[in-house]
Amino acid sequence: MSREFEITVDGVSARYQIVEDLAPKTIEAFWNSLPVESHMLHTMRSGQLAFVSVNSGPLLELPQRPELMCASIYKGYMSVRPPLRPGGGVELQFSYGIAEYRSPTGRSYSTPVARLVSDGTELFSVMQRCVREGEKQAVIRKVEG
Amino acid sequence: MSRYIEVEVDGVTAVAKLLEDEAPGTCQRMWDVLPAEATLRHLSWAGEGAFVKLEQLEEPDFPLENRVSFYMPGTICYRPENVEIVFCYGQCQARTLVGRNGNLYANHFATFEDPTEILKVFESTHEEGAKKLTIRRRES
Numbered sequence: 659m660s661r662e663f664e665i666t667v668d669g670v671s672a673r674y675q676i677v678e679d680l681a682p683k684t685i686e687a688f689w690n691s692l693p694v695e696s697h698m699l700h701t702m703r704s705g706q707l708a709f710v711s712v713n714s715g716p717l718l719e720l721p722q723r724p725e726l727m728c729a730s731i732y733k734g735y736m737s738v739r740p741p742l743r744p745g746g747g748v749e750l751q752f753s754y755g756i757a758e759y760r761s762p763t764g765r766s767y768s769t770p771v772a773r774l775v776s777d778g779t780e781l782f783s784v785m786q787r788c789v790r791e792g793e794k795q796a797v798i799r800k801v802e803g
Numbered sequence: 804m805s806r807y808i809e810v811e812v813d814g815v816t817a818v819a820k821l822l823e824d825e826a827p828g829t830c831q832r833m834w835d836v837l838p839a840e841a842t843l844r845h846l847s848w849a850g851e852g853a854f855v856k857l858e859q860l861e862e863p864d865f866p867l868e869n870r871v872s873f874y875m876p877g878t879i880c881y882r883p884e885n886v887e888i889v890f891c892y893g894q895c896q897a898r899t900l901v902g903r904n905g906n907l908y909a910n911h912f913a914t915f916e917d918p919t920e921i922l923k924v925f926e927s928t929h930e931e932g933a934k935k936l937t938i939r940r941r942e943s
Binding site: 705 | 851894930933
């Protein structure tokens with residue numbers, strides 16, 4: 659049975675399912691990092707996407723090169739952007755529409771890890787509101803059972 | 804004689820000189836709609852900058868003049884097709900939805916005299932969200 663996690667931002671929760679087998683090392687590092695308590699911010703370069711920063715735990719041990727390189731992050735998918743330098747932070751990227759991951763130097767890549775399996779309408783609205791309302795507390799935890 | 808505008812946001816005011824030789828049409832269009840108030844928000848596609856929409860600037864087929872694609876910190880640029888004024892504080896490029904690939908352009912029509920403090924406010928919109936912004940003529 660596929661593993662699932664729940665993200666809660668601004669009192670709104672949604673459930674994601676791990677896309678098993680696509681990127682096993684990244685998935686295990688992500689799974690072993692849960693729970694995550696951090697902030698969600700809107701991207702400034704990648705479009706309709708918000709991200710949660712992770713600054714400790716096994717995700718920071720990932721190599722800088724993404725395990726499965728994707729630039730287009732589809733609506734309802736979550737991708738992991740590995741550290742840009744050894745020991746650097748990781749971004750958990752959540753797309754709510756048209757999103758293409760970009761760094762200051764142009765197109766960049768991250769690894770898709772999970773997809774939305776519950777109604778994401780309210781969560782997408784919260785992500786979009788990050789532009790107007792700024793950063794928000796975010797909690798990501800495993801769904802047990 | 805040069806004309807200047809004032810930009811006020813979050814209690815910080817900065818003066819910018821209009822580039823009337825380089826972008827005369829844009830400067831005049833801006834001057835004509837001032838004073839103006841709008842909501843300043845961080846960019847989502849273009850990088851380290853914030854923007855306001857001023858619908859009163861709308862004019863079909865408004866030309867590009869003194870056009871730039873990569874913004875410099877402290878510059879003020881106008882994107883006619885979106886009626887957006889862009890305030891850049893770092894690495895920033897005129898860009899929009901993925902479906903419209905490639906560089907876009909904006910009219911560089913003003914430059915801040917001393918942008919140090921106001922650039923920090925522009926940057927703060929990323930974490931703090933939208934802020935009310937006022938642009939007015941600077942009467943000498």
